[in-house]
Amino acid sequence: MNKFYDIIYHTHNTYDGPVKEATFAFLVAPYQDALQTVSNVTYTNSLGEEGYQFRNPFGFPVKCIHSTKGFTEFEFSMTAQVEKKPNLFISNGQLSVEQEQEILSSPKTLIDHHLYLEFSHYTTINPSFFDRVLFRPEGQTIFNFLQGLNGHIYKMLKFDPEPTHVHTTVNEVLQLGRGVCQDYVHMFIAMARLNKIPCRYVSGYLNQGGELVGSAVMHAWVEAYLPQQGWFGFDPTNNLLTDVNYIKAAHGSDYSDCSPIKGVLKTSGGNKTVYGVKVIPVPMEENSQQ
Amino acid sequence: MLARIGNSLFWLGRYIERSEHLARYAKVQYASFMDSPLAPSKEFVLESILNMGGMYQSYLSQYPELSEDEVIHYVTIAENNAFSVQANIGYMRENARGARDRISSELWEAINIFYHDINNYSASRLQYEGVHQFSHKVEVNSSIIKGCIDNTLIRNEAWILISLGIHLERAIQVALIMLNKVYDIEKLDASNLGGPVESYQWAIMLKSAESFDMYKRYHPEKKSSYSELNFLLFNQDFPKSLAYNLQKVQGNIRKIAFRDQRNSDSIEFKAGKIASQFQYLTMDEVEGSLTGFLNETVANLNNLAALLEQKYLCF
Amino acid sequence: MGVGSIQNNSAEVFGNYELKPEFLDEVFSDERKPNDHYRKVLDYFAHLSAQDFKALNDHTKLSFFNQGVTFAVYSDKAKGVERIFPYDLFPRIIPAAEWARLEKGLIQRNLAINHFIHDIYNKKQILRDGKVPAELIFSSKNYTKAMLGVKPVGGIYNHISGTDLIKHSDGQYYVLEDNVRVPSGISYVLANREAMKRTLFNLFRKFQVRTVQDYTQQLLSIMHSVAPEGAETPTCVLLTPGLYNSAYFEHAFLAMDMGIHLVEGRDLFVDKNFLFMKTIYGPHRVDVVYRRVDDDFLDPLLFNPDSVLGVAGLMAAYREGNVTLLNAPGTGAADDKAVYSYVPDMIRYYLNEEPILNNVHTYRCEIDADYKYVIENMHNLVIKPVDESGGYGILVGSKATQEEISNFKDVIRQNRRKYIAQPIMALTRHPTFIENENQFEPRHIDLRAYTLLGKDKQFVLKGGLSRVALTKGSLIVNSSQGGGSKDTWVLAE
Secondary structure, three states: OOEEEEEEEEEEEEEEEEEOEEEEEEOOOOOOOOOEEEEEEEEEEOOOOOOEEEEOOOOOEEEEEEEOOOEEEEEEEEEEEEEEOOOOOOOOOOOOHHHHHHHHHOHHHHHHOHHHOOOOOOOOOOHHHHHHOOOOOOOOOHHHHHHHHHHHHHHHOEEOOOOOOOOOOHHHHHHHOEEOHHHHHHHHHHHHHHOOOOEEEEEEEEOOOOOOOOEEOOEEEEEEEEOOOEEEEEEOOOOEEOOOOEEEEEEEOOHHHOOOEEEEEEOOOOEEEEEEEEEEEOOOOOOOOO | OEHHHHHHHHHHHHHHHHHHHHHHHHHHHHHHHHOOOOOOOHHHHHHHHHHHOOOHHHHHOOOOOOOHHHHHHHHHOOOOOOOOHHHHHHHHHHHHHHOHHHOOHHHHHHHHHHHHHHHOOOHHHHHHHHHHHHHHHHHHHHHHHHHHHHHHOOOOHHHHHHHHHHHHHHHHHHHHHHHHHHHHHHHOOHHHOOOHHHHHHHHHHHHHOOOHHHHHHHOOOOOOHHHHHHHHHHOOOOOOOHHHHHHHHHHHHHHHOOOOOOOOOOHHHHHHHHHHHHHHOOHHHHHOOHHHHHHHHHHHHHHHHHHHHHHHOOO | OOOOOOOOOHHHHHOOOOOOOOOOEOOEOOOOOEOHHHHHHHHHHOOOOHHHHHHHHHHHHHHHHHHOOEEOOOOOOOOOOOEEOOEEEEEEEEOHHHHHHHHHHHHHHHHHHHHHHHHHOOOOHHHHOOOOOHHHHHOOOOOOHHHOOOOOHHHOOOOEEEEEEEEOOOOOEEEEEEEOOOOOOHHHHHHHHHHHHHHOHHHHOOOOEOOOOOHHHHHHHHHHHOOOOOOOOOOEEEEOOOOOOOOHHHHHHHHHHHOOEEEOHHHEEEEOOEEEEEEOOEEEEEOEEEEOOOHHHOOOOOOOOOOOOOOOOHHHHHHOOOOEEEOOOOHHHHOOHHHHOOHHHHHHHHHOOOOOOEEOOOEEOOOHHHHHHHHHOHHHEEEEEOOOOOOOOOEEHHHOOHHHHHHHHHHHHHOHHHEEEEEOOOOOEEEEEEHHHOEEEEEEEEEEEEEEEEOOEEEEOOOOEEEEOOOOOOOOOOHHHOOEEEEEEEEOO
16 A cells, blocks of 8 residues: 655754855655655755755765855755555565575676675674674575574664764674664675675665654665565664665665765864654545555 | 965965065164164164064064064074064965966066075074175065066966055055154154154165165155155155055056946955045145054055955955 | 997996896997987087086976976975976987887777776676676775766776886886876976976987977867867866875976966865856856866765865766866776786777787786785785885885795785786886986886877877986886986987
């Protein structure tokens, strides 16, 4: 059954010193694809700048604002409407384990998906931690393995926003045993790639539960590649498979390809950011058809 | 032309004049003490030199007393003085280097050779050769550089901005020379006022602005502070006078033709206002409140420079 | 043992000139007779005494210094220390036929590299066909995902390349290295020619030497050829990291000679996906950027966020096709010394031709068989890190102590992908005036040649930077470590 949402992303930044010149880039709009129909994407900002857009290397639209107005405060928001179709049912597909592995280790896969197989500082696990890595047992299908990995990471880590930050690497997370969705995702990616499964970082919005509305933050999950079937979503933070409650904004190799807000500023002193996200399910009309 | 380059060229002009005037002032004051019975005390002279560079306080915060060698060293080549003649020449060269592609090779070489020469000036050489030799070197090279500016640069924005910097800074420096001398004279014993000791100071003022010869030729008969100040303030034809230089400033701003409404906020308007003051004011009108008038002029010129930078030379 | 057959004053400066059988001398044959095209030079020099040479040398140094033809060496941290790029009076002469072959080889090689760069950021066909290992390319730290799918104007990525060549004792040229990121040194080539004309004009005019002064004109024309469509008179700029960059002199020199703006990151901004520069009259659109800033510092929005040398949003503007960058970002993936060993394969694959210029045989420590060979033969090899330049991090096996070799083995073992090894080439030697000795002595020499690629045009500079290793016996000629240079004459006939 299709679900409808209003998505709101909002940020409020304050700066110690005046900002003489600034360029902001926002990667926050829900993405139009086979499962998501996006409409009425609107951007507003407190400087009254029109801004412009470009497509990032992964093809996602980025809203960019350049200003020389001089300011100490900046507010920005994005609103959009999304209609989500449910995923097709995915499971083990038609291939045997040997056939799956053959495809995964083929040069074609290695080349086509190299961005999602390589390791960065975020996703390189120190060999000393390899005893905590889940390696696919021989004879297990990829889908089953990934489901197992999902649970493995969910159990391994405790959700805690305190100790980690935007630059935290998987080795640090392994030591802390705690983290936020970004950390869960990097962990999943790191392990899946050690098992040669192409895997990408996804940034987007999660409908928190039922018809509840509440301020939240953006969410992160994983898309892994199943040979012959394509990309499918896993959410290690909640040990779930993605469904109609997950609204995708962008994907990339790791967090650095997906950061929702980037800014280059000419200023001195520090800044404070307050941001919030609303995912509002829109109730269906009483007599609309599915 | 890039705003940043425009800024460099403007400041190149300013630093040329600034280093030249500071060097000459030190030389002239020091010589004044050496060769005349009318000369004031050594402390008087050293203080005057430090005041001209705005370094009196900073000098005293680092040295216990006014010693001849220390003061001369401080003003000319001390490494711990960000406003020394040597430092100014360094800034001049840095600005030239930043705008290298906009100036001629001849000008660049002249600046570079000068810079390396002064940069390697040792304390012992300064002691041996004296401030006179040092300043003379600065003045001569300054002339060569200005000669290159005059003879090798096409009259485009680069030349206009350098010229603007030169004339603006010269006006400020001459005004500062006058202010310093008024201040110095006020420090003289009351008994010396109105007599040859005071006249000697006014002559020093003219020499500091390299205008003594021309003044004597222009006013062979007179010798009064009134006409000397008048010469430096209002003479339309003498290249060191404020009136002359402010005309140049106004003219250069017009030539740049910055896109701006001709309203009272514009650069052109403000420059014109100051220049025309000097066109039509007379010495009579300012004599009574000379210090105030000079201070106001310096402030206006600094504001003009700030406005210019903020609007067109900002990056 | 000296070159006895040269008389007159030459005995003074050539008297002790030593020839060694294992090294080819470019000027003297092994019977101590001058090679044909150098005869006139030696005749001319015969009239000059050691004092004369010293005077000429000093005069040139001063001239360079006053002009600001200087550079800063990275390891010197002292304030205001500028070094003159040492210049030697004895010109290096390349006969026309020899050059013609070099030129063809250079164009061929650089076109192939250009095809390669396009391929690895688009279809990746050469990788799919297994001609170059995919892993090698993707693991390069210069492989830039922001370049995926980009279609630069004219299909050119590698607009400016500096190919480093040596001549071996077999008389053949070998390519030592390809430099396709931000190759430098051209200003010294032009300054050397100027110096030659000022000091030894009477010698210079005895030969028909092809000009090098056309370089900047050609470069400008290349820049125009790759301007985005719709830009009628394209605005071109040269982006420099600034005054304190060691190659600043060159940036300023080139910008001036081409008549284009020399800009820094802070002079530029991107809005609406177009690049603008801040002029005294307001923003002005920029179409082509010759950037002398490394990839990582180009765009703080995408790459190193702390960089103040670049412009936020520049890559987006580039990808939209609204501005052209020379060289394209990401060319470093072809610049890597490990990739170098596949260039002859690239020539065959993309151009269907046999390579005209030779590669030096290269062992890649990443490969087990090669690694074994390297470890067993270190004393006969030169071992280099794939990603450093300026001659740093190199071990010359024949000159190293047992301890140095042993330590280096450890270093390699810890990061095999980072190291390659090549047999020690017997670089040719060329008479160089050694100040302290007041005479000419043979020194090892190489050549950096400059090739320009534009939309439907190619140009090779008729000349180049001949670099000599000033330290006696040293084989490392790269400028950052105290090498010197010579004016290089390509003869018209």
